[in-house]
Amino acid sequence: MRDKSLKYVLVLPAVFVVFATAIWPLVESLRLSFTVGRLNRPNFPQEYLGFENYAWAFLEEPAFWNSVQVTAIYTLVTVVLTTVLALGLALLLSPGGRLRSTVQTLLILPFAMSPALIGVSFRFMFNPEFGLFDAFFSFVFPPLAHISWLSDPTLAFAVVVMADVWGWIPFLTLVLIGGLASVPRDTIEAAQVDGASGWRVFKDVTLPQLMPVLAVVIILKTIFSLKTFDQIYMLTNGGPGTATQTLSHYIYFSGLKYGQIGYSASVAWLMVIPMIFLTYLYAKHMFRKG
């Protein structure tokens, strides 16, 4: 009898932590999203509004749609770039590939850095006076020197993308190396003997068998791209203007900077919808049988 209750006592702390850090904030944010929820007014969270916050975001707020657009483009570009580059690297690094394990170890380093740190270091590197890129371009291609990367909307967006791609490639490369290792060697050799060129072996035999892993990689990266916050906060803080303001950044700003907790909670819940869909896809691919 004691053993029966003991097991519950043992998991209780973990349940409590999950409840306090995940469940409760989730429920609370849902509740707040239906209220006025202004931090700078008395009687927080003030009166019940129903779906008014959601309607406001959809119908009245260009800044919301701007951040949706930024997030969508950002996600599309980073997912495609990271996946393609990681796949290329994985092919070079996988057993039988052309690079060796020392390189493999070095390449994982970017992933050891926190996104915020990546943001800070990229901000330094792109500084127009003393940044690494400034020095680099004044040496190899002077017309590109002294450009203020982070104050031009398009360039700033490119820098944000670059920082993210750089930070994510190593991890996805490792996952894909694992995926490539599970493609049976004899199917590749059979294709070689059957007369396929290197490219056709990849396209006809390796890639189709890598698809399950590739799907997981793409979904995972999409989820992380959608919720990007730290790098952007450190690197551009959403600017110049709102050129690099992603949804997460927008939520943070409207909630904690302008004190509109109710409104930002409703936007956050709008973001939950695609996330749940992607998580479902991810779980389906991760845990599928066979």
Place this chain on the structure above:
Amino acid sequence: MAEIKLEKLTKRWGDFIGVDNQTIHIHDKEFFVLLGPSGCGKTTTMRMIAGLEEPTDGEIWIGDRMVNDELPKDRDVAMVFQNYGLYPHMTVYDNIAYPLKVRKTPPQEIETRVAKAAEQVELTEFLDRKPKAMSGGQRQRVALARAIVRTPLVFLMDEPLSNLDAKLRVTMRAELKHLSHELKITTVYVTHDQIEAMTLADRIAVMNHGVVQQLGTPDEIYNNPENIFVASFIGSPAMNLIQGSLLDGWFVTTGGTKLTRVGGGDKERVVLGVRAEDFIITDAGQGDIDVPVYATENTGESVLLTIQFGKQRVSAKGDRHLDKKIDDIVGLKVKPEHLYLFDPVTEKRIRPGQ
């Protein structure tokens, strides 16, 4: 027309020698078997012919082309892999058609040739299936069909039957033999199974430690082994190897039993090789020597006796009606024309009169 010539072929990985300076000529249209235990270099030799492994040294000729620097796709060989190497995401039809597709064969021709290949291996009704939905034997047939769908210069088969159960292996063996007879294409076949080698081969190369121990027809390999390795590797049960010496032309076991006359004078240490079926089992007193039975096994077609022979044990095959029990005393005779003498140091055959 394609003979294969391997000239002084060597494969090393660091200090490990996979194949050691071997020269092998495989005739046109021959069914050639590379036989040996695992790690003997047989698969490595085949993979070098296919172009999947690069030789450290030596030359590979297919027909009149030196193919060392050619990619696998340009060598015009077809290969059947041990684990079949089927493309799991393609249907049987697409698997078989793949070698034709990558060679840009016209679509109508692909269709007729796939149909013909599928018919040859009796797969016609399975063309829409994926490999996953098929049994081991059927997958094996798909791999075969994929190999025979074009007419390559050379077939390479890497232990194609080793993943099949015993019964299916026997059926497939006969089918392979029939197929090779029909197609008349030079075939190199790798196996560790001596029965497969004996039944399929025109010629066998028995390999060990990266070196061909003996190359010859199945008959030569079985009846005229060059050394102890070949003698003991071929045959089931393995050839009995009895330690002893030669005394005035008689073989005397280490225990001092004078067994039989083999000729060849005196020699302090020799090994006598006798196959189980070359013993004649008689009642006690009627053979050359009397020995006790250690164990008896009835296989149905014959009875296999394990006999305590001084300190050694030997096996002898008797007629299936032989009725002997453990500890019975039996007489044993040897057929003098089927005896093999080996030097225990060099492990080479000693021929009487030498």
